Amino acid sequence: MIGIVSDIMFMNHDTGDYHPECPLRIQYLHSLFAGNDDRQILLVDPVAASAEDVMLNHGRSYVEMISQTSRSGSLVDLDPDTVCSSESYDVALCAAGSLMELTKMAIDGRIDSGFACVRPPGHHARRDDAMGFCLFNNVAVAAHKAIRDFGVGKVAIIDFDVHHGNGTQESFYSDNRVLYFSTHQYPFYPGTGAVSETGSGEGTGYTVNCPMRGGRSDGHYMAVYLYILKPLIEAFEPGLILVSAGFDAHAKDPIGGMHVSSECFGAIAAVIGDAAEEVGAPVIYSLEGGYDLHALKDSVHHVVRVLKGDPAAVIEPTAFPEMESFIKAHAHMWPLGV
Numbered sequence: 001m002i003g004i005v006s007d008i009m010f011m012n013h014d015t016g017d018y019h020p021e022c023p024l025r026i027q028y029l030h031s032l033f034a035g036n037d038d039r040q041i042l043l044v045d046p047v048a049a050s051a052e053d054v055m056l057n058h059g060r061s062y063v064e065m066i067s068q069t070s071r072s073g074s075l076v077d078l079d080p081d082t083v084c085s086s087e088s089y090d091v092a093l094c095a096a097g098s099l100m101e102l103t104k105m106a107i108d109g110r111i112d113s114g115f116a117c118v119r120p121p122g123h124h125a126r127r128d129d130a131m132g133f134c135l136f137n138n139v140a141v142a143a144h145k146a147i148r149d150f151g152v153g154k155v156a157i158i159d160f161d162v163h164h165g166n167g168t169q170e171s172f173y174s175d176n177r178v179l180y181f182s183t184h185q186y187p188f189y190p191g192t193g194a195v196s197e198t199g200s201g202e203g204t205g206y207t208v209n210c211p212m213r214g215g216r217s218d219g220h221y222m223a224v225y226l227y228i229l230k231p232l233i234e235a236f237e238p239g240l241i242l243v244s245a246g247f248d249a250h251a252k253d254p255i256g257g258m259h260v261s262s263e264c265f266g267a268i269a270a271v272i273g274d275a276a277e278e279v280g281a282p283v284i285y286s287l288e289g290g291y292d293l294h295a296l297k298d299s300v301h302h303v304v305r306v307l308k309g310d311p312a313a314v315i316e317p318t319a320f321p322e323m324e325s326f327i328k329a330h331a332h333m334w335p336l337g338v
């Protein structure tokens with residue numbers, strides 16, 4: 001059974017006119033699931049996180065600032081591209097809470113996997129800063145919650161958004177209970193995510209960045225997921241896998257500069273699924289970026305098909321120069337490579 005959170009209430013976070021992170025993104029995805037009579041899909045109602053839950057990853061004064069800014073009733077720019085509207089606080093609590101709910105349901109065995117079609121996205125949100133369209137870091141909050149309250153020992157966060165998830169990396173940089181793995185365009189916004197950023201203190205080696213040149217496509221992504229991500233997950237043996245699922249590496253995306261196809265996102269989901277099955281961990285996806293509406297819908301459709309057990313497209317891995325540096329940076333700790 002696949003748990004899906006898809007609800008038009010996530011359109012209520014208003015980002016103003018002409019913002020790429022727009023409410024229509026939710027409407028497009030909702031059309032995949034509305035009126036669904038697929039017996040493999042369980043539609044789960046949105047659940048609001050408490051402020052205390054969000055404070056597992058964010059400072060109290062920051063959470064209160066978002067609440068007060070929402071209550072002001074007008075559109076407020078928190079940074080050059082991050083907007084807070086009157087509904088934003090409540091919607092952001094629901095984004096984090098819905099991901100937590102799917103995580104709890106998977107840990108309890110009520111669903112096998114999940115996909116949270118939520119906004120605002122989360123992976124750029126820092127402990128005390130909104131950034132890059134993100135208010136609360138949904139995956140980071142859910143990872144903290146799973147460890148503190150759901151009895152999960154280790155969490156892997158896989159981030160295939162075209163941007164590096166700087167906020168998520170920061171949250172767990174010195175934490176060996178949470179492995180952060182990211183493929184992203186580099187150099188690119190937000191500037192972080194070099195291969196040399198591998199964690200600190202007890203967390204050394206538990207941040208694995210795979211920065212890729214713009215223009216990389218399906219075969220390159222398959223190589224990284226098959227030869228870096230899969231052995232990494234099998235060696236780390238997490239009890240839970242959270243995916244920061246951004247679809248802005250799609251060839252049609254107006255912001256990203258990668259050439260990934262919709263089918264490839266399904267193939268990536270299949271590799272993640274194989275690794276997850278190997279270690280017996282549920283996989284819960286949380287929407288991040290993806291700004292071409294048709295490409296976003298098509299890509300999520302391919303991921304959900306794979307979650308339902310349909311075969312993914314066969315995409316041959318293609319070796320490329322950056323791979324060597326990824327393996328070199330981590331081979332002393334993880335059994336990576338072919």
Ligand SMILES: [Zn+2]
Nearest residue numbers: 161163248289
């Ligand atoms: Zn992104």
